[in-house]
Amino acid sequence: MAEVQVIPPKAARPDTLRVAAYCRVSSDSADQLHSYAAQIRAYTQAINAHDGWDLVDIYADEGLTGTRMDKREDFNRLMADCRKGKIDKIVVKSISRFARNTRDCLATLRELTSLGVTVKFEKENIDTGTLTSELMVSVSASLAQEESISISKNQRMSYQRRMERGEFITCKAPFGYKIVNSKELEIIPEEAHYVKWIFDMYLSGASMEWIAEQMTNTGLLTSDGGHQWYSSTIAYMLTNEKYIGDSLCQKTFANAFPFTKQVNRGERDQYYVEHSHPAIISKDIFEKAQALLQRKGQRIDLQRERTPLSKKMTCGLCGSTLVRRISKAGYVTWVCRKHDRKAADCPNGRISEDSIHAAFLRMYRKLRTHDGIVLAPVLRQMETLSDALHRGNPAMLAVNTAIATASEQSYHLTKLHTAGLLDKAALSTKQAELNAKLTELRRERRKLLCNEDIDEQVDALRLTINTIRNGPETLSSFNEALFTKLVELIVVDTKSTIRFQLYGGFEFQETLEA
Numbered sequence: 001m002a003e004v005q006v007i008p009p010k011a012a013r014p015d016t017l018r019v020a021a022y023c024r025v026s027s028d029s030a031d032q033l034h035s036y037a038a039q040i041r042a043y044t045q046a047i048n049a050h051d052g053w054d055l056v057d058i059y060a061d062e063g064l065t066g067t068r069m070d071k072r073e074d075f076n077r078l079m080a081d082c083r084k085g086k087i088d089k090i091v092v093k094s095i096s097r098f099a100r101n102t103r104d105c106l107a108t109l110r111e112l113t114s115l116g117v118t119v120k121f122e123k124e125n126i127d128t129g130t131l132t133s134e135l136m137v138s139v140s141a142s143l144a145q146e147e148s149i150s151i152s153k154n155q156r157m158s159y160q161r162r163m164e165r166g167e168f169i170t171c172k173a174p175f176g177y178k179i180v181n182s183k184e185l186e187i188i189p190e191e192a193h194y195v196k197w198i199f200d201m202y203l204s205g206a207s208m209e210w211i212a213e214q215m216t217n218t219g220l221l222t223s224d225g226g227h228q229w230y231s232s233t234i235a236y237m238l239t240n241e242k243y244i245g246d247s248l249c250q251k252t253f254a255n256a257f258p259f260t261k262q263v264n265r266g267e268r269d270q271y272y273v274e275h276s277h278p279a280i281i282s283k284d285i286f287e288k289a290q291a292l293l294q295r296k297g298q299r300i301d302l303q304r305e306r307t308p309l310s311k312k313m314t315c316g317l318c319g320s321t322l323v324r325r326i327s328k329a330g331y332v333t334w335v336c337r338k339h340d341r342k343a344a345d346c347p348n349g350r351i352s353e354d355s356i357h358a359a360f361l362r363m364y365r366k367l368r369t370h371d372g373i374v375l376a377p378v379l380r381q382m383e384t385l386s387d388a389l390h391r392g393n394p395a396m397l398a399v400n401t402a403i404a405t406a407s408e409q410s411y412h413l414t415k416l417h418t419a420g421l422l423d424k425a426a427l428s429t430k431q432a433e434l435n436a437k438l439t440e441l442r443r444e445r446r447k448l449l450c451n452e453d454i455d456e457q458v459d460a461l462r463l464t465i466n467t468i469r470n471g472p473e474t475l476s477s478f479n480e481a482l483f484t485k486l487v488e489l490i491v492v493d494t495k496s497t498i499r500f501q502l503y504g505g506f507e508f509q510e511t512l513e514a
Contacts, residue, residue, distance in 0.1 A: 488501050
């Protein structure tokens with residue numbers, strides 16, 4: 001009998017590994033900024049010096065949570081580049097820098113393995129290229145998760161004790177107040193004037209939409225630092241007990257790991273503290289506002305019933321959103337918010353919801369029928385452009401290196417001041433210069449990231465085309481799920497003409513039938 005020798009296949013490995021590094025620090029303190037700068041510098045030097053390694057990029061996130069991967073800008077960019085086949089290996093300082101959530105950590109590692117990308121964790125001396133790594137990663141990630149949970153529990157326990165004693169102060173001051181001495185709310189007179197005005201206007205019959213528009217025109221920022229005021233902003237202010245000098249603690253709470261925040265609707269204890277800070281309005285005015293809100297509540301809820309078209313309708317003439325209106329006979333229409341308030345402000349009147357649904361059906365049938373003429377050529381062009389734009393991005397590496405250098409300089413200035421070698425005035429001047437430089441560098445990095453939006457657009461285009469190709473051949477009635485997947489925005493140019501803007505950049509005009 002012939003002797004057979006089995007020759008195992010050789011794993012296809014490139015002669016040069018394309019290596020990326022991922023760094024993360026968990027706050028913006030000087031020491032950790034120094035760590036951030038040091039990591040970028042060290043990885044740049046180490047990878048460039050390693051024989052057989054070719055540096056792709058240094059991906060770095062500052063001052064962000066490690067328990068949620070979707071909030072890390074550069075981590076998501078790293079994953080996107082792995083999916084595009086740009087990276088063979090990732091180097092990370094430790095698993096806790098990669099993720100503090102075991103489930104997400106392992107899911108990400110499995111995806112990277114399926115993409116042929118290995119990850120090396122330096123502190124744990126783990127390389128996912130070895131067969132037994134996943135178990136070790138699971139144990140280490142669990143420890144990192146427990147550490148994060150423990151820190152969160154200690155912080156929540158501290159909040160709980162302070163709430164029980166009536167000493168808890170909000171982490172963010174509402175409009176009209178500022179936090180002083182880390183534990184007291186102090187009135188801002190200019191903003192307090194507008195708080196009183198908002199309550200007075202609402203009680204005199206003004207709509208929340210009109211009040212929000214007037215507040216936007218003042219140029220004052222919201223408590224979140226936004227320039228645009230919305231009716232929801234006004235509604236929250238009208239129901240906020242802090243304006244009468246009281247505090248309701250634990251309006252929200254952190255749910256189970258990974259600490260998703262949700263509104264407290266009786267799941268946790270709440271603590272009502274009277275006279276916790278100076279009041280801006282009287283209890284009598286506040287109670288009148290609550291009574292008026294309650295009387296209007298049922299009618300408002302009916303008009304604002306969520307539909308697939310909600311928040312996707314905009315006026316092409318004035319830029320306002322369209323609102324849904326239901327007649328006593330049950331006839332449903334959409335109308336420009338400005339026209340609804342005062343017809344002379346915008347000529348775009350009411351259009352029926354049924355005509356919008358019918359226009360979507362016509363557009364879908366055209367796209368389904370003319371796939372090869374309309375959709376496929378555009379996708380091919382976008383993919384060609386993407387390939388041309390993303391054959392390496394040395395500018396990103398240069399900006400990251402500059403950010404690291406400026407951060408390290410900031411750290412050294414602080415150390416000099418602490419050692420008594422630099423006075424406070426000089427420190428402030430130098431820090432201001434560095435902060436301005438860092439702001440500009442981060443703006444430049446955001447621009448470079450925006451240049452990579454072409455990839456997101458290609459992905460969105462591909463998803464849109466696949467949704468149409470895999471959708472039903474014939475569509476006899478409005479399909480909410482299909483509409484939601486395809487349509488990003490509807491622009492109403494006139495009462496008879498609308499434009500459907502699809503995800504990925506497609507735009508198609510349709511005429512509304514009477």
